[in-house]
Amino acid sequence: MKKLINVPENYVNEMLEGIYLAHPDYVTYTEGDLRCLVTSNKVEGKVGIATGGGSGHLPLFLGYVGKGMLDGCSVGDVFQSPSAEQMLHVTKSIDSGAGVLYIYGNYNGDIFNFDMAAEMADMEEDIHVESVVAGEDVASPKAAPGEKNTRRGVAGIFFVYKCAGAAAAAGKDLQEVKRIAEKAAANVRTMGVALTPCTVPRVGHPGFEIGEDEMEIGMGIHGESGIRRGKLETADEITSEMMEKILEDIPYCAGDEVAVLVNGLGATPLDEQYIVARKVNLILEEKGIKVHRYYVGEYVTSIEMAGLSISLLKMDEELKGYLDAPADTPFFKQGIV
Amino acid sequence: MKKLINVPENYVNEMLEGIYLAHPDYVTYTEGDLRCLVTSNKVEGKVGIATGGGSGHLPLFLGYVGKGMLDGCSVGDVFQSPSAEQMLHVTKSIDSGAGVLYIYGNYNGDIFNFDMAAEMADMEEDIHVESVVAGEDVASPKAAPGEKNTRRGVAGIFFVYKCAGAAAAAGKDLQEVKRIAEKAAANVRTMGVALTPCTVPRVGHPGFEIGEDEMEIGMGIHGESGIRRGKLETADEITSEMMEKILEDIPYCAGDEVAVLVNGLGATPLDEQYIVARKVNLILEEKGIKVHRYYVGEYVTSIEMAGLSISLLKMDEELKGYLDAPADTPFFKQGIV
Amino acid sequence: MNQQELIAMLGRISKIMVENRNYLIELDSVVGDSDLGLTMTDGFQAAYDAVSDGSEPDLGKLLYKAGKTMGNKVPSTMGTLMAAGLMRAGKTLKGKTELSGTDVTALFEAYEAGVADLGKAKLGDKTFLDGFHPGVQVLKAGVEAGESLEEVFEKAALAAWEGFEHTTTMIAVHGRAATRGEASRSLKDPGAAVAALIMKAFADK
Amino acid sequence: MNQQELIAMLGRISKIMVENRNYLIELDSVVGDSDLGLTMTDGFQAAYDAVSDGSEPDLGKLLYKAGKTMGNKVPSTMGTLMAAGLMRAGKTLKGKTELSGTDVTALFEAYEAGVADLGKAKLGDKTFLDGFHPGVQVLKAGVEAGESLEEVFEKAALAAWEGFEHTTTMIAVHGRAATRGEASRSLKDPGAAVAALIMKAFADK
């Protein structure tokens, strides 16, 4: 394990100490618990949006707390959910009477804790909480129609944050913000590829093994198995395979308008992400799908995993308006162009 | 070599194609040459600022072309200078009569080509060019007083861009912008540490070897040898060693006010960068040095090298004003929303 | 069962998790993320520590507190489910300072219901429930038949263990294992092992 | 030396770089970034290709064009220095369509001056100049003494090679190698090897 760290047990809290001193204008914490991060700029009367989940995915989750996006975030150990009580602390801090929306990834630990937190918020604090679960990894099995979503949440949650955050900032009420979040979540699809594993600091060895000439297409952001392992191919070939799976899923059709997120998993240089963005563009052009905006960079990582993911958000005018709205967080800034 | 690329020969141009399609509001290119990148928002009457250098360091160099920072950038192959003629193309495109300032790193290839370009700009185009060379790696040998700077340029150039860019945006003339750039360059110091090598795509194998339990303190951003190779230590120990070398160099003293840049070299997760930022803060607090601003993230990378660097900019009120000014580029945004 | 016996029981659960730490890590490393051995030892230890001083005479409140502490300590899937089970058992037994055989049955039924309501898994989904439920059924039948708690726990533990072994006939539909689909069938479910161990802790009294 | 001979000379430089590609990579991998074998083959090939059709009768313009092309093709340290050398030689010989022995000397002296002016290195700084300069000196002396160009190049190439070998007595003060300080002394300078190879290309006529 080759990491610039101190004792693994302090990994998350020392990281958080760094976050607070680097971004005092944006974030602080509540209840004396570093892991209960809340905005420094609470807007009274606004629907609060909270997220949370395991560490190891920076800038996800906490990096998107700021103007036009999220209001709070509870943080767990690496790849471990924070506790329901921590979520409750954040909920209490960010609520200003308009209720709170939870947006989080489709993982058991997170679901159970957010469900418990929502119940506690209702019972103990009379705070109205609604939840939207993001799960859009087309490499994980699709639920039958009407069944609950069985897909892993991956980088697409960024789009859900962005749209819901803009709706809340625009003064929409809880039900409306929830509707926007659900609409974004329903219209985003993601697929990833991993070239190397990552190592949870407290575990000390890589989460899986993979040959020096191998890749795994569709791997999840904690190393969950993907759809195919094989010899490493060219960026264009890999992008084509991933795009095919993504495009056929909703499906995305000629005439659709999308936003594209090419997301680095940690160790993959930006150069490679742009090389993939270029191929995504060629494929979309060929299909007659219009790209409204590109996002390229590290938005959701898996510690030091090499690889990347592609997410597509299908948009109507409503989502486009929210996606285009300004946002200002420690890790994501977008102006009015 | 485990990379998401097509043929290595197309690495840079395919990356650039991705850049232009993702950031059309910010950048375009001149003379039909993808490697001659210029702002999409030329400001008439303003001093133009150009940079350039080898690829493989994204977001350096081209990522800082935008409002409040740079106006143009020529891009070479990975770790290779662009040509003098490409620099000249950029110079011609961004000049609007107020002259052009070149800011670039202290590397032979870049120096020779920028010198040739400056001569051609003067002789062939009657454009007044001034140059500031950034070299602040305290791991490389310090020149005797009065001698020309022998130090490698590393992440500290970000501060030079930021201050000079703000001065140019404020309407200062070429000599004044140059003075600010020189002042920033003279007051910044950097030191890095590398944990793994990186692979130039066309070379196909890592630039150096390093043991599974080893680190190299002071390594340059192309893998130039540092000051010490040894067993990997804790983040706090490594940070202390680097900070000691940095602090004694100008030296930075109690009462000084600084900006801090903790910069990831590519594969090192943000978490680790914040863990180091935390220790930097402890050390500076102890020394009575005040931190005006923190920047943490990937600002200057070495492809997929693991490791990071710490840069300190010593500031007076003038530099502080320029550092705090807003900027809006594809990769760096401050105070714009 | 009085307060001291209930606390001792929690202590034994904590101990049996320590003893089976590596076994649980191993099981979870095949289908999940290898943390189960850590979360169960840390979690039940914290639950036990929170109530071991005996200052809480209300056994319902005692179990609730143990559960809440465990949830804070290890908010993983199983950590949270076990917390939910303990808290529900606590709510059900609130006010009691001594537990009859029927109360013990109620404790286990409430524990199962707490897990089931939060996790929304059905029997046969290859989860904790597939180990726990058969044990609880045997326990309930035995207590209703008037057998001694010792005898009953012995049988319940066996049933739970069989339930755990039987998970190799099921396809996982929840959590990390679910991503494997049909390939998950031949594997033993780590959460069901925890269920069998909890039952065993009571039997090993 | 007429146009065809000058072009052939450039072709031979290109060829000798190809033949020594791996040697240059090896030398540069010890002190630098391993690219010298690539830049010198690509660069001199481009220089040659730019003028090989013989459409440019002015030998000064021919050399200038070869240099400018090389600079665009391989803007590395040595690529740019070699471009500067060729361009300066071109400026010096502008208007000539045939080169006398003295012109050839002038070509080499101008080449050296072009490199020296851009690179600002002194003799003994462990650079290209430390291979090139001894060769140029011998060339000049030989031509002045009225020896044949063939003889002269033979001796100049030897002198350049010795100069190259002699770089193991120097400490690098420019470029990547300079970061090694005293440790750079025992290493052969890759740029000086290029100087020796250029001279050798002329001798191998």
Ligand SMILES: Nc1ncnc2c1ncn2[C@@H]1O[C@H](COP(=O)(O)OP(=O)(O)O)[C@@H](O)[C@H]1O
């Ligand atoms: N919905 C559910 N209901 C009950 N038990 C579940 C449910 N989902 C998963 N489990 C149990 O949780 C076990 C894994 O627990 P744990 O290792 O804590 O998960 P993770 O590490 O993925 O958070 C599984 O073996 C299964 O028995």
Ligand SMILES: Nc1ncnc2c1ncn2[C@@H]1O[C@H](COP(=O)(O)OP(=O)(O)O)[C@@H](O)[C@H]1O
């Ligand atoms: N200032 C200089 N003047 C002349 N030659 C130089 C100078 N600096 C470096 N060199 C030569 O350049 C060689 C390295 O060239 P090259 O591999 O192209 O450098 P890089 O790859 O670092 O750009 C050195 O071996 C040296 O001979």
Ligand SMILES: [Mg+2]
């Ligand atoms: Mg990274």
Ligand SMILES: [Mg+2]
């Ligand atoms: Mg990176």
Ligand SMILES: [Mg+2]
């Ligand atoms: Mg687990």
Ligand SMILES: [Mg+2]
């Ligand atoms: Mg080189």
